[in-house]
Amino acid sequence: MEPENKDDILVKAEHLSKFFQISKKAVLKAVDDVSFDIKRGETVGLVGESGCGKSTVGRCLIQLYTPDQGKIIYDGKEIKGLTSAERLSFCKKVQMIFQNPYSSLNPRMTVSEIISEGIRIHEKLSEQEKKEYVEELLLKVGLNKEHMSRFPHEFSGGQRQRIGIARALSVKPEFIICDEPISALDVSIQAQVINMLKKFQKEEGLTYLFIAHDLSVVKYISDRIIVMYLGKIVETGGAQEIYKNPMHPYTQSLLSAIPEADPKEAKSKKRIILEGEIPSPINPKPCCRFAKRCRFAAKECFETEPVLREVSPGHKAACLMLDKTIPNM
Amino acid sequence: MKREKILEVRDLEFSFRTYGGVVKSVRNVSFDIYAGETVGIVGESGCGKSVTAQSILKLNPEPPGFFGENSSIKFKGGEIVTKSEKEMRAIRGKDIGFIFQDPMTSLNPTMRIGQQIGEVLKGRTAGREALSRGQIRERVLEILKMVGITDVEKRYRQFPYELSGGMKQRVMIAIALVGNPSLIIADEPTTSLDVTIEAQILELLQSLQEKFHTAIIFITHDLGVIAKLCDRVMVMYGGKIVEKGSVEDIYYQTKHPYTVGLMNSIARLDLDKSVDLKPIEGTPPDLFSPPVGCPFAVRCEHAMNICYRKLPEYFEVSDGHQCMCWLQDERAPGVKLHTQLMDRREG
Numbered sequence: 001m002e003p004e005n006k007d008d009i010l011v012k013a014e015h016l017s018k019f020f021q022i023s024k025k026a027v028l029k030a031v032d033d034v035s036f037d038i039k040r041g042e043t044v045g046l047v048g049e050s051g052c053g054k055s056t057v058g059r060c061l062i063q064l065y066t067p068d069q070g071k072i073i074y075d076g077k078e079i080k081g082l083t084s085a086e087r088l089s090f091c092k093k094v095q096m097i098f099q100n101p102y103s104s105l106n107p108r109m110t111v112s113e114i115i116s117e118g119i120r121i122h123e124k125l126s127e128q129e130k131k132e133y134v135e136e137l138l139l140k141v142g143l144n145k146e147h148m149s150r151f152p153h154e155f156s157g158g159q160r161q162r163i164g165i166a167r168a169l170s171v172k173p174e175f176i177i178c179d180e181p182i183s184a185l186d187v188s189i190q191a192q193v194i195n196m197l198k199k200f201q202k203e204e205g206l207t208y209l210f211i212a213h214d215l216s217v218v219k220y221i222s223d224r225i226i227v228m229y230l231g232k233i234v235e236t237g238g239a240q241e242i243y244k245n246p247m248h249p250y251t252q253s254l255l256s257a258i259p260e261a262d263p264k265e266a267k268s269k270k271r272i273i274l275e276g277e278i279p280s281p282i283n284p285k286p287c288c289r290f291a292k293r294c295r296f297a298a299k300e301c302f303e304t305e306p307v308l309r310e311v312s313p314g315h316k317a318a319c320l321m322l323d324k325t326i327p328n329m
Numbered sequence: 330m331k332r333e334k335i336l337e338v339r340d341l342e343f344s345f346r347t348y349g350g351v352v353k354s355v356r357n358v359s360f361d362i363y364a365g366e367t368v369g370i371v372g373e374s375g376c377g378k379s380v381t382a383q384s385i386l387k388l389n390p391e392p393p394g395f396f397g398e399n400s401s402i403k404f405k406g407g408e409i410v411t412k413s414e415k416e417m418r419a420i421r422g423k424d425i426g427f428i429f430q431d432p433m434t435s436l437n438p439t440m441r442i443g444q445q446i447g448e449v450l451k452g453r454t455a456g457r458e459a460l461s462r463g464q465i466r467e468r469v470l471e472i473l474k475m476v477g478i479t480d481v482e483k484r485y486r487q488f489p490y491e492l493s494g495g496m497k498q499r500v501m502i503a504i505a506l507v508g509n510p511s512l513i514i515a516d517e518p519t520t521s522l523d524v525t526i527e528a529q530i531l532e533l534l535q536s537l538q539e540k541f542h543t544a545i546i547f548i549t550h551d552l553g554v555i556a557k558l559c560d561r562v563m564v565m566y567g568g569k570i571v572e573k574g575s576v577e578d579i580y581y582q583t584k585h586p587y588t589v590g591l592m593n594s595i596a597r598l599d600l601d602k603s604v605d606l607k608p609i610e611g612t613p614p615d616l617f618s619p620p621v622g623c624p625f626a627v628r629c630e631h632a633m634n635i636c637y638r639k640l641p642e643y644f645e646v647s648d649g650h651q652c653m654c655w656l657q658d659e660r661a662p663g664v665k666l667h668t669q670l671m672d673r674r675e676g
Contacts, residue, residue: 049523156612157374186373187550191594191608198605213523220596220606243598257528259553261595263576266557273532274525277493 010175010207011038011061015070018056026282030056032231033070038175043201043208045222045239047215047254049278053231054211055099058177061209062096074175092122095168099180101160105152111138111163112148118171137166141196158189165193169200175207183214194221215258219243224314227251230281230289233308237315247317250290288320296321335511335544336362336385336404342397343377343384350617354380356568357397364511367538367545369555369576371591372565375613378548379430381565382514385409385546386425387417404512422449426505426543430517432497436489442500443469443485449507468507476503477533495526499533506537514546519554531558552595556580561649564588567614567624574650584652587625623655631656 018031031053038044046054059065061072063079071078074090082090095118098104105114112134119130135145141162152160161181168176178197182190198221200206212218218225218239225242227235227250235248246252253272260266274293288294291301301320308316343355355377362368370378383389385402387409402409404424412420421427429435437445447465460468466485473481476499489497498518505513515534519527535558538545547558555562556576563573564585572585583589590609600606611628614620620627626636635655644657655661 049525158612187552187591188373188594188609189612191596191606192610194596195606195608215524216598217596219598220600220602223602239602253525257524258598259527259531259551259557261552261556261580261592261597263556263580266553271528271532273528277495277526278523 008040009037010040010075011209012073013037013057013061013070014073016057016060016067016072017069018053018060018065019068022282028282029231029284030281031060031067032284034228034231034233035070036226036233036236038207038209040174040207041201041205042223043210043221045218045225046209046211046228047213047218047225048228049213051230051278051281052228053281054213054228055179057228058096058179058209058211062094062177063090064096088122092118092171093174094177095171095173095175096177096179097161097164097168097181100184101157101164102184104164105160107152110149110151111143114152114163115166115170118167122171133170137170140169141166142192156189157185158192161185161189161193162196165196165200172204173206175209177209177211179211180213181210182217183212190217197221215254227254230278230284232289233318234290235315235317236308237312237317241312241315245312245315247311247315247322248290248319249294249296249321251317288318332363332366334361335364336402338381338385339401339403340397340399341381341384341402342400343380343389344395344397345389346393346395352616353619354568354616355384356619358565358568358570360563360570360573362512362544362546364544365538365542366561367547367559369559369562370546370548370565371550371552371555371562373550373613375616376565377568377616378565379516382427382516382546382548385514386421386427387412387414388427422504422510423508424510424512426508426510426513428498428501428505428513428515428518431521432494432501433521435501436497438489440488441485442473442487442489442492445489446472446500446503446507449504469503472503472507473500475537476500476506477529478503494522495529498522498526498530502530502533502537506541506543509541510543512544512546514548516548517550518547520549520551527554534558552591564591567619568616569624569653571625571654572650572652574646574652578647578650582646582650584646584650584657585625585654586629586631586656590628623653633661 014035016031016034020028020030022028048054060067071080079090115134115137116130119125134148138145138147143162182193210218210221222239225239226233229250235251246255253274256272260269276293279292286305287303288301288306291297304320306318306320308318310316339359341355341358345352345354358381372378380389396410400410446469450460450465450468470481473484478484478499519530549555559576561575562579563570566587572588593607594609596606609628614624622637622639623641626632633655641653641655643651643653646652
């Protein structure tokens with residue numbers, strides 16, 4: 001569904017930071033001064049390697065973590081100052097689908113209990129109505145009503161993820177945070193789940209934040225992409241634009257590292273292999289965090305912290321060497 | 330040029346006795362591995378790819394697991410199936426190396442890295458050939474350098490918890506390589522790693538293979554990794570190899586509907602959002618009581634009557650390209666699976 005008003009911003013994060021105090025001196029800066037917005041009805045992909053803070057961003061948005069700095073504005077209201085009634089309605093509007101379908105379902109609850117838990121809090125339905133509603137939800141996600149009284153352990157990974165999706169959909173949310181919903185699933189099942197998410201978005205006008213490390217899936221499902229590295233946004237822009245014209249050296253190497261399912265392309269493709277590994281986010285120095293692994297890093301990269309700059313409309317990148325025209329892939 | 334055949338697997342069957350009955354994980358699998366080549370085994374979880382790989386080294390617990398009657402695995406002419414645990418210990422690590430999927434849990438947390446790699450060499454050489462402690466240490470440091478670890482002297486003394494995931498996987502590779510094996514089995518070595526680290530590890534495996542001319546059996550569910558790395562591919566489904574052939578055969582002359590289904594389910598980078606992915610509907614078969622006919626029949630959109638009743642035989646599509654599907658029979662209606670796939674690709 002196309003958003004009716006192009007500038008209808010649903011979620012806005014401003015200078016969002018989340019630090020974890022590890023010891024007296026060590027601070028882990030999981031998310032460090034991150035700003036972005038998500039328009040109503042679009043899918044925003046959030047990618048990066050493990051430890052880059054992408055899940056923390058998701059958790060801050062849904063208030064599983066309280067951000068240390070910055071604000072989150074949902075539908076025009078800052079969520080920090082919500083009254084308890086407003087807070088309840090916020091919980092109804094924003095839902096989450098978790099990465100691991102094995103640990104995110106309570107093993108001691110039946111499927112119908114899992115799915116109806118949210119309804120019990122947010123809606124007043126009779127037992128009979130509730131049962132019918134759960135049945136309807138199960139059918140919607142491709143399970144059937146015989147599954148209602150079963151426990152999570154009786155299901156395969158793909159089926160469990162469907163239960164998780166039914167649970168998220170049960171309270172008719174507006175915004176769903178999908179935290180790596182398919183990375184634990186097999187390829188053929190991944191496609192089933194992706195198609196399902198796309199279908200629900202079309203039918204109910206949902207807005208997604210799709211967190212993943214699999215760039216090809218993110219590129220496929222998203223309208224816009226945010227690339228994170230070590231707690232910072234390094235590049236953001238339209239999905240096609242980022243894929244065709246990546247500006248940040250990190251995005252370039254991330255794209256080139258994707259193993260393509262085509263032997264001729266895979267063997268001829270020039271890869272930019274990053275040296276080393278993602279450094280520790282504990283007490284980072286105020287410089288470009290990618291500098292150590294960057295092919296183009298100059299002296300200033302180790303001294304100044306780059307900020308996001310617009311390279312073309314809607315396409316921003318945080319790199320000091322942008323003007324020195326990075327050769328494209 | 331006749332290549333040297335190092336592994337010959339015939340009618341491999343491996344099952345597990347469980348409370349629920351007997352699970353037939355691998356059913357009548359046959360294949361050969363030649364020196365210096367990379368063979369990929371691709372399939373979804375539960376298709377039997379890991380059990381196949383582990384039975385080559387007899388790593389599956391027996392009991393509850395057991396080999397089928399006619400199973401035969403010949404490594405350089407010697408039968409593996411009947412070997413004792415003691416004899417197997419001499420083969421593991423020395424002739425055949427194994428890289429496990431999860432580097433986080435497959436290393437011994439209480440042993441220093443150097444010791445752990447050196448252990449492979451310790452019991453291997455006896456009598457006059459026995460390596461001294463100093464020689465082992467030298468060899469370990471050398472192999473650590475080779476797998477791209479810097480500061481080897483320091484790493485030698487460290488414990489696994491001090492290393493990152495990618496680093497641990499490099500140590501796993503070092504353990505697999507240190508005995509100079511002629512075959513390495515890599516069981517999803519990059520699944521738990523980030524893409525950039527995955528790229529590093531794949532590159533490393535390729536360069537090491539060129540150097541040592543080791544054969545690699547590479548198990549994965551990622552068709553992209555296979556395309557990059559392998560010479561030949563075997564596609565497994567429901568405990569059987571449903572299609573095998575060269576990488577080019579499998580990707581460009583795809584014949585089995587399951588392989589086509591796998592290819593269609595991937596969100597390829599060049600795929601537009603408006604094009605729906607085409608998942609394989611349904612779920613894999615229950616291996617407690619595998620179907621009489623083709624294991625894929627119930628999920629197959631081209632299934633015919635015979636598919637449910639009789640297990641298809643292997644049809645030779647071209648030299649070295651085999652497909653276990655009734656559609657290859659001359660009496661079957663001609664379904665142009667391959668052109669469908671290409672049409673999708675070109676959009």
